Amino acid sequence: MHIHSGNTIPVTGPSFDIGGYAFPIVEHVKDLGVLIDDCPKFHIGLHVDHIVTSAFTRAKLILKCFNSRNVQVLLRTFKVYVLPIIEYASSVWSPHLVTDIRKV
Numbered sequence: 001m002h003i004h005s006g007n008t009i010p011v012t013g014p015s016f017d018i019g020g021y022a023f024p025i026v027e028h029v030k031d032l033g034v035l036i037d038d039c040p041k042f043h044i045g046l047h048v049d050h051i052v053t054s055a056f057t058r059a060k061l062i063l064k065c066f067n068s069r070n071v072q073v074l075l076r077t078f079k080v081y082v083l084p085i086i087e088y089a090s091s092v093w094s095p096h097l098v099t100d101i102r103k104v
Contacts, residue, residue, distance in 0.1 A: 034089050048100045055085045
């Protein structure tokens with residue numbers, strides 16, 4: 001992954017070569033569950049979108065699979081199955097932009 005700032009022309013094709021193996025250039029990489037893009041500032045929008053999508057999908061599955069609409073049961077399943085997705089590595093990707101906070 002090239003880390004660059006500003007309007008640089010992206011390099012196409014592999015440009016790193018170690019021991020005859022050419023590594024492809026990627027725009028983002030997942031490290032310990034946190035998506036990091038090629039912007040020099042830690043931009044978390046991509047990661048927040050991924051987290052929100054995963055948590056929303058899990059919450060929809062809970063509503064689809066559980067017949068009970070008891071608030072206590074749904075709250076407990078939310079805390080067990082959805083909240084860990086949202087809270088994982090939150091100290092690293094803690095949103096500071098209003099748009100990211102609203103998404104979460």
